[in-house]
């Protein structure tokens with residue numbers, strides 16, 4: 001029996017206003033145990049696609065499946081966690097309370113000792129009991145990341161959350177992503193940090209004007225374009241000449 005992809009998009013289209021198509025016939029998949037980079041110019045539709053996956057926007061055209069379940073279905077919810085690009089967290093909660101609530105949503109009680117260790121590791125020793133209101137932008141981002149690391153969902157979708165955290169935390173996060181992959185979990189990492197993708201990602205999906213224009217193993221991109229940046233530049237040159 002075929003194991004369904006953790007994420008599968010088939011012919012996904014989307015328009016906010018019914019006129020301009022933001023996504024046009026998007027087909028993609030993320031399988032078990034892979035780190036996939038989602039890249040594309042500003043406004044190419046990356047966040048829109050991610051919001052559709054989490055049913056934050058209403059899917060009207062095409063199919064989006066999480067582990068074989070339609071993304072609007074309650075069965076899809078436990079399969080994936082979403083880290084938004086913003087740092088909006090409930091400010092009136094203490095970090096421990098926030099992590100507890102996220103754990104409750106996934107039916108996992110918080111391992112306070114593990115949470116405390118991650119806070120120490122990520123340069124936030126002694127801050128677990130503090131109000132989120134008092135956290136800096138980077139600390140909020142790190143709290144989002146730690147929540148994903150603790151939940152260890154089959155699929156974690158990270159929308160630019162790693163941008164804006166310090167280098168040390170990025171390094172730790174990269175190591176954790178690789179560890180999660182070795183456990184058979186997957187990560188869809190939407191970022192403009194191509195060097196991070198060259199270090200950790202297996203595959204890169206390139207979205208331009210709502211269309212997937214490349215879906216290739218990172219090693220092939222490095223071999224044929226010398227890197228992800230050059231692949232993007234080559235594509236933009238081609239587009240300009242057309």
Ligand SMILES: Nc1ncnc2c1ncn2[C@@H]1O[C@H](COP(=O)(O)OP(=O)(O)OP(=O)(O)O)[C@@H](O)[C@H]1O
Nearest residue numbers: 016017022040041042043044045046047048049085
């Ligand atoms: N709520 C909204 N209402 C109307 N249009 C929107 C809305 N959100 C996004 N858009 C438009 O949809 C298009 C795709 O935006 P989206 O945020 O998905 O791009 P992105 O690839 O994530 O960009 P970035 O790299 O800048 O984060 C843009 O033209 C944007 O202006």
